[in-house]
Amino acid sequence: MNTAADIRQSDILDRCVSIDLEVDPEKAKIFAFAAVARDPDSPSLVVKGHVDAGLPRLDEFCRGFDHVVGHNILRHDLPYLAAASPRFLKLAEAPIDTLWLNPLAFPRNPYHHLVKHYQDGRLQTGHINDPEFDARLVFEVLENQLSEFRRLNERTPDALIAYHYLCCCTPNSGGFDQLFSKIRSAAVPTQSEAEEAIRRLLTGVACSAMVEQTLARLDDSSLCWPMAYALSWISVAGGDSVMPPWVRMQFREASHIVKVLRDTNCGDPACEYCRTQSDPKQALKRWFGFDDFRPEPIDEFGRPLQERIVESAMQGESLLGILPTGTGKSICYQIPALSRFDKTGALTDFFNTIRSQQSSDVFGQVLSRGRRGDCP
Ligand SMILES: [Zn+2]
Known part of the structure; x- marks a missing residue:
């Protein structure tokens, strides 16, 4: 029997369409793509060859869905589609990128239990040029992430308050907002609610003076995702988990924030973290x-x-x-x-x-x- 959480989860998944492009990196040209809905029995769209003629069908297929979902779509699939035709710009209005969510849902090494499918940000399918398989796998990854976020919300609701706020600071974040709103049964937190949650999360695990300094920098929305990754890594600090290399490469501020928060001695004897850790x-x-x-x-x-x-x-x-x-x-x-x-x-x-x-x-x-x- 489905639980209420399962029903709410399928709710958002039913409003998503998963896309996957195969791109020739040398020519920067799409040579195959697929789009699939959550329901495995519903028809999918798979185009291999004659891609230019097939792209208008992708546009049609995606209508009626609220969110385009994919693995690394924000920096891969969506930019290629936008370059192919301006009609695809609206797909980028409220996307959900499972790659970006993964370090938040699974901060602990080895990051994801679908290890055979998942290595440092890439889905290892073993199915070269099978965009339909990859697009379906994204739903599986997203379901796992939703379940993990629900568990985290019960255990550490402050983490979800922080992630909800931090993942919705940048434009076109309606997809992430919907996802966290569903999990938390609450609208996006205010800045002060998020700051309070972050202070509670970092109590005893970061320098209190540096926490305030870092919070003051969050007016720069480009620091919000790096801050989310810094928080998720700090939540498992002390074990053998390292920040995934792609996060370090694409969100360079994330490891810098960790260093500022945890490896800067403020010198104030009243700061318990610095007094004990230094x-x-x-x-x-x-x-x-x-x-x-x-x-x-x-x-x-x-x-x-x-x-x-x-x-x-x-x-x-x-x-x-x-x-x-x-x-x-x-x-x-x-x-x-x-x-x-x-x-x-x-x-x-x-x-x-x-x-x-x-x-x-x-x-x-x-x-x-x-x-x-x-x-x-
Ligand atoms: Zn300190």
């Missing part, structure tokens, strides 16, 4: 299980050199640390690298650090943190 001793305890750094050698103020070096590196300062052999140089770069990976998911820093250490044992050391004995 504390070298807490980092030592967390990553290696030791209470204190080695008492020798010390700096001119009597502080352990290891601690001074780790503190400076965690604050992103350029530094030159010189320690005698056997006095624990390795943690001086391991702790800052682990801390940065935890805060921003910055894998490259982490692995470059490992490479520079030229040691294959770093994982052994990290994994066995907490063992007794001398601080490494």
Whole structure:
């Protein structure tokens, strides 16, 4: 028996038409396309060859649907269609792009359970030049995303308030608005409602001063999608999930926002996040299980050199640390690298650090943190 949520979900899906274009990238020419409705028994439109003559039929087919849906349609299919004929501009009035939604619905590595179909933004169908298959698969992906958003809405309604607002800041976002309105049973939140939700989401996981600074920048609507991706990554920070590479490429501000929120020490002792996350001793305890750094050698103020070096590196300062052999140089770069990976998911820093250490044992050391004995 269908639940009320299933019925509401099919509601929006029935108003969507899924399209998929096959494009020759060298000639920038569409050579095949398909358009399908949700109902697998309803007729579909598939055109291979003689595409110019077939395009008017696509226009006709899409009439009567409220939303064009597709995977990467905003930066792929719709621009190609608009270039082919201005009649397709109206398809771009309220589209839903499943690629753009995916990191919000599935922030955790490996991002989507349809792994065999889905790798870093592309649907891996194994059906080359089968646009009908791909167009049907988009409905499956969208259904999974809707179910996941419903679960998230029950668990963390603030996330859905934030995403609803952030995904509807730019023009022609009526498709995303409909989708989130259905899930939340509410209209798009006001800016202040969204800001309050974002503050609650980021409490304890980001610098409070940087949260305010970032919220003030959201008047620039081009930062809204990057902010949504930053929030979704932060929701799974501390695990092994990295922001999908296509997000880092197409929404460069997303990782910058994460860095500002989580890896900028405001220096205010009242900021609990910065006080705890920038504390070298807490980092030592967390990553290696030791209470204190080695008492020798010390700096001119009597502080352990290891601690001074780790503190400076965690604050992103350029530094030159010189320690005698056997006095624990390795943690001086391991702790800052682990801390940065935890805060921003910055894998490259982490692995470059490992490479520079030229040691294959770093994982052994990290994994066995907490063992007794001398601080490494
Ligand atoms: Zn702070």
